[in-house]
Amino acid sequence: MSNPVPDSGTRPLDDWWRSAVVYQVYPRSFADADGDGTGDVNGIRARLPYLAELGIDAIWISPWYPSPLLDGGYDVADYRDINPEFGTLADADALIAEAHALGLRILIDLVPNHCSWDHPWFKAALAAGKGSPERELFWFRDSEDGKPPTNWPAAFGGPAWQQIDDGQWYLHLFDISQPDWNWDHPKVIEEFDAILRFWFDRGVDGFRIDVADSMAKDPALPDVPLHNGEPTREKYVGNPFYDQPGVHTIHQRWRAIADEYADTPQGPRVFVAEAWLSPAERLAQYVRPNELHSAFNFDALRAAWDAKELREVIDHTTDNLWAVGAPATWVLSNHDTIRHRTRYGRDRKDALEGAGVVPTDLELGLRRARAAALLELALPGGAYIYQGDELGLPEVEDLPEDVLDDPTWERSGHTVRGRDGCRVPIPWSGSTPPYGFGSGTKQPWLPQPADWAGLTAEAQAGDPDSHLSLYKAALKIRREHPALGEGRLVWDPDAADGILSFTRDPGFRCVVNLTDVSVPLPPHQKVLLSSEPLPSGELPADTTVWLEV
Structure with missing residues (x-):
């Protein structure tokens, strides 16, 4: 069932993943083809032309397997089928074929640490x-x-x-409904070998590995240290259930399986690791040449809107990943984190938490989100876009308590609202919910805000100044400009404090003003793109510009 993928642009087929821009689809919340209020595979199929026009290279689909959905599908009951709420294997096969025909590759989630108690x-x-x-x-x-x-x-x-x-x-390292697999048992190892081949043989181009640092456990089962009287949640070196040496043996085995497909017309099959590990030296161990291909860079996601901190993260990340021959992979938001428009609109100390109670300036957040998007897409390596990032969606922080679905809400005794605010179904068209998410008027599984009419894809498509238009323009330039994607950067020595400025050969310069005042634009031949208007040769506060130099 493998389908050849047309090579897009001028990049070699065998290294597409080193520069890829990947769009994350959370299936329940992307598009609903059958009108039941839940997103589905045929909804994704219907929106493939939108994704192709956006200018991405690949789609990562969060878990679509049969599941009781007690943790958003990360509680897998069957790794070789599609959740009936989302469709069928035939629908998935059609999606893979149709995506490939548009030059888009498909990555899916692998959840190897645990399964569902319904497995x-x-x-x-x-x-x-x-x-x-x-x-x-x-x-x-x-x-x-x-x-x-x-x-x-x-x-x-x-x-x-x-x-x-x-x-x-x-x-169960996660929810009570998610028992951990014993990766010391050969039957578990062989089962996941077979799961990888099952999906590779159906044409899937790769996997995002959920909690890729968690499968191996210290068999002595030692306690963890206490912090303020409670067991620590820190991933310290030597933690008995995170970042144990045995995970690398597993990844090396998987890399060998992926490499079996390298010479097929479709090109290599690849892995991206989700491993919330700092510093970057630890993360680099996961992307050595015989292990996983890439890993999300969460240090950048967690960094403040601060030039010094961002530069340190960029340097530390690229230096350590380049040392093992791996590209950096940048991400601003995903299904587990507060949307970055909201994050950038609040004080640093509350940026990643405090839903519903922390003051947030969404206009400031949007301005910074636009600037951050151009920074992300100008950095060397690959980039990930979470569905709705391109629309400038904020976190929904006022969901009624009776609709909250994240297991964190129950397990915390109703003290932590969890991640539902970034999982609200995205708006496509129209002026009232469900905003074209599904056919008819049935409301989606999580309610959408009443003030999202101006954020729909339809409303933004015809506006050259919209957030969506900025993403389209940036992705078009990124695809065409020889300096962008995989490569190197050189920091510009003439940049003032509070300014990030780097050059990439040939002839590209990215300048980000993270101060609260305008600064002069540096010498250039022309402006390629800016996140805000540039009055009289000035770069305004919280603005990024791409220059031809």
Whole structure:
């Protein structure tokens, strides 16, 4: 079922991933073809022309597998099928073929640390009882004192162990509904080999690896240190369940499988790692030549809107990744983080949290989001766009409590609202919800704000000054300009404090004004693109410009 992918532009087919701009689709919230309020595969198919016109290179689809959706699909019940709410395998095959015909590649999510408690193997483990081979596929343990086997915390709140009726406990680093696989067991290893080949054989171009640093555990199961009296959530060096050496053996095995497909007409199959690891030296270990191809750079996502901090992150990232021959991969938002328009509109200390209670200047946030987009797309390497980034969507911070779906809300005892605010279905057209998200008037699974009419793709398409038009223009220049994509940058020595300015050969300069006053534009031949108007040769505050030099 493999489909040749047309080579786009002048870049060699075999290194497309080093420069790719990848658009993340969260299936429930992208487009609803059957009008039931939930996004689906055929909704993605219907919007492929929009994505091709936007100018991206590939689409990453968050989990589309059968799932009870207790963690947005990251609780997988079957790794070889499509959630019936989203469609069928035939729909997925058609999507892959149609995307390839438009020159777009398809990446999908792999969730290897854990599955759903609805997965047949976990159900069998519960039924089989203590000491059974079925339980060896997961982390079942006894405890002598009635307490969890370790003090490990779960990511969504509470302990990482759940006790069952026969007294044993099973490990779940995330939600209670997501038991962790035991990657020391050969059957688990072989199963994921087969899953990779199943999707590669269907034409998928690669995988985003969910929590790529978590599969291997220290078999001694030591406790983690306490911080303010609670088990630490820090990924410190030596953490017993994050960044253990054994993860690299797994990744090397997967890289060998991907390399089996390198000589096919479709070109190489690739991996991108989700691993929230700092500093960049640790992350670089995941993208050595015989491991994963690329990794998200979350240090940039977490950085303040500050020239000094951003430059340090850019330097540290590129230096360490280039040292192992890997490209940087930049990201501003995703399905797990507050949308960057909102993040850039609030004080640094509250940027990544405080939904609903932190003062936010959304106009300032939008201005900085426009500037950040041009910075991201000018940096060496690849870039990721989360659905709705190109529309300038803000975080929805006033969702009613009765619609909150993120397991964090329940596991925190209704004290942390979770990630639903960045997962609200995106607006396509019209002046009232559901804004063309689905056919008819049925409202989507999370409610959309009443004031999003001006943010729809339809409303922005005809406005040359819109956020969408900025993204289209930037992606067109990025595709055509020989300096952009993979490569190097040189910091310009004449840049003043608060200004990021770098040159890329041949003939490209990016200047970002992160101060609160206008500064003169440097010498140039012409302006290629700017995030805001440039009055009388000045670069205004919170503005990025691309120059031909």
